[in-house]
Amino acid sequence: AAGRAAGTRRRRRPGRRGGALRPDPDAGGPDGRGAGSAVPRPLPAQPRARGWSRVGDPQAVSLALDLASDVFVMQVLLEDSGEVFRVTGCRSDMTVRELKEELDLIAGIPFSLQRLQYLDQGILMDDATLRCHDVVPGGIISLRIWHYDGWTELVLAAVEGDSSKLSCLGVAEDAFHRTTDSQHFDDKQWKKWISQRAFMALYVASHRGRSEAVQYLLEHGANCQGRSPVGRTPLHVAAAMSRLDCISLQLNYEASINDRDTKGETPMSLVCRLNHSQSRRWMFLFYWMVKLGTKDPMDPVVNKAFQRVKAGFGSKEENKT
Structure with a gap:
């Protein structure tokens, strides 16, 4: 009996008192496979957020939003075309209007045509914040085009080019x-309505890089110097997306290249901020081609300038413009 008692006694191993449990190489594992089977080390206790409640509790959701990172990424689905856009730099205190201003550039949909929804909620109001609508990081917001006056059909045609x-x-x-509305317009109202629709189509087509549609719209009077509600021109969105053909047209x-939007950004500053070096050089070259009154790329002066710009020459001149 004494021998059996001695045989069951484990040897003490030197180590720090009070430390985490360590595997004993002389002891069998919990599955009986012998030495080398590690005894799991207990995990440290995780701090619990004060006021945390069960899953699905509105207070828990609200607290989760408060504890989330200040800046996060969201996805926006343009329901009518199926396109998905990634929006970075979102914040819980960001207003819906601020999000729409970002989408004006990222999705190429003018601010006034946007209708945003989240989950099964109604239309998101411009003055409300994302936190008010319980928008969580990584959530998907639905973007729809206002259907009145045929805007949806027009935008989709521009998206397709x-x-x-x-x-x-x-x-x-x-x-x-x-x-339904335009059939009652007088001549002046009719021209204004046509001009607005041509601009909106040019804006969307420029963003998508639909150069044939852009050329058609410009030839039929679309105003490339028009502005969206946030002060952007079609050149702003073409530059942001690096659509070289649309930029040239x-x-x-x-x-x-120097028109400023409401945030003070120009098409040139946009390509610099987004690091579109090729678009920057291309815009710089065509800017001077237009300024010199020539459109012939085979012109010796133009060709020489193009080679210098292509080689990276002229960054000082670009900064001056």
Whole structure:
């Protein structure tokens, strides 16, 4: 009996008193496989947030939002086209209006045409914050185009870059397209309505890089110097997305690389901030081509300037502009 008692006695191993449990190489593992089976080390106690409640509790959700990172990423789904856009730099105290201003550039949908929804809620009000609507980091917000006056059909045609569809949707003065509202317009109101629709189509097509549609719209009177409600021109969104063909077309129609939006950004400053070096050089080159009054890329002066810009020369001149 004494021998058995001695055999069951474990040897003490030197170590720090009160420390974490360590595996004993002389002891069998919990599965009976012998030495080497590690005894799990107990995990340190995790601090619990004060006031934390069960899953699904509104207080728990609210607290989770408060504890979340100050800056997070969200996705926005343009329901009518199926496109998904990634919006960085979101905050819980960000207003819906601020989000719309970002989407004006990121999604290429003018501010006034945006209708935002989250989960099964109604339309998100501009003055409300994302926290008020319980928007969580990584959540998906639905973006829809206002359906009144045929705006959805117009935006989708511009997204596709389909000039034949655009020609039937009231983007030129010789169009026969009518809506419930426009059929009652007088001549002045009619021209203003056409101009607004042509601009909106140009804005969206420029963002998507639909150069054929952009050329069609410019040839039929679309104003590339027009502004969205946040002060952006179609050149702003073409530059932000680095759409070189659309940039060239608009510069040929006297679009300016120095027009400022409500945040003070120009098309040139946008490409610098977004690090689109090729677009920056391209815009710089075409700016001077237009300023010198030549559109011939084979012109010796233009060709020489292009080679210098392509090689990275002229950064000082770019900064001066």
